[in-house]
Amino acid sequence: MSITRTPKILVVDDDHSMRQLLVEYLAGHGIAADSAVDGTEAIAAVQNKAYDLVLLDLGLPDVDGVELARRWRQETTMSIICVTGRNEEADMVMGLELGADDYITKPFSLREVLARMRAVLRRAAGQGAPTPVTRSKHPRAYEFAGWSLNLNTRRLTSPDKGEVSLTNAEFNLLVVFLSAPGRIISREKLLESTRSFDDIYDRAIDVQILRLRRKLEADPKNPTLLRTERGAGYYLDTDSDALWG
Known part of the structure; x- marks a missing residue:
């Protein structure tokens, strides 16, 4: 990992032993981290110092960690990794949809936390619009199941002609699927193709x-377009037409 300066880290956790363990472990790897025992301390810390990343326990005693994550995402540019003892899929989705950069469930290994933090910091240091799969010549748009994706403007248009916004990661994933309709694509290949997440x-x-x-399917719980092949990956279960020129 190559970072030109030592990142500024804030660890927010009401568990004293966990908080101290994290701070000491990070210090042992050359990362000096501040800590906060609750939301009130964390808010004050962020107001007084520009952090690169906050490791945020969502289960704080005085402030809703989810609301705190939402607030920081709106008001700051620092990276956020949410930590919780809950491992429900809904919690994981909620945390990342708020704008968190990653999500860790307790119990976790300190090595995993450090690796995830480094991955998030790498992405933040190299941010910019990720590029879709490169090719010597690429289409200007794709049409599929009544939808249209313009690769130049990154605009996704629904069958009823409404415009649907996409994040960079969502755009790149969709391009990968559209370029190989019907083909099962593994998570590893998706990671490699989007270049948006740690490998x-x-x-x-x-x-x-x-x-x-949620943006493409009439019923996201029973998808008909982006299908799952258990143990193998995902695939686009419809034809896609490339528009050139």
């Missing part, structure tokens, strides 16, 4: 698929 931890890909389904 060790692929949980975020599943969340992005869920978000994309």
Whole structure:
């Protein structure tokens, strides 16, 4: 990992032993981290210092961690990794949809936390519009199941001609599927193609698929376009027509 300066980290957790353990572990790897015992301390810390990343426990005693994450995403540019003892899929989706950069469930290994933090910091340091799959010549748009995706403007148009906004990650995922309709694509290949996530931890890909389904599917819980092949990956279950020129 190559970072030109030491990142500024804030650890927010009401569990004293966990908070201290995280701070000491990070210090042992050359990362000095501040800490906050609750939401009130965390809010004050962020107001007084520009952090690169906050490790935020969602289960705080005084402030709703979810609301705090939402507030910081609107008011700051720092990266956010949500931490919780809950491992429900809905919680994972909610945390990332708020704008969190990653999500960790307790119990976790300190090595995993460090790896995830480094991955998020790498992405933040190299941010910019990710590029879709490169090719010597690419179409200007794709049409599929009444939908249209313009690759130049990144605009997705629904069958009723409404415009649907896409994040960079969602756009790149959709381009990958449209370029290979009917082909099962593994998580590893999706990671490689989108270049948006760390190549060790692929949980975020599943969340992005869920978000994309919510925008494309009439019933996201029973998808007909972006289908899952258990143990193998995902595939686009419809034809896609490339428009050139």
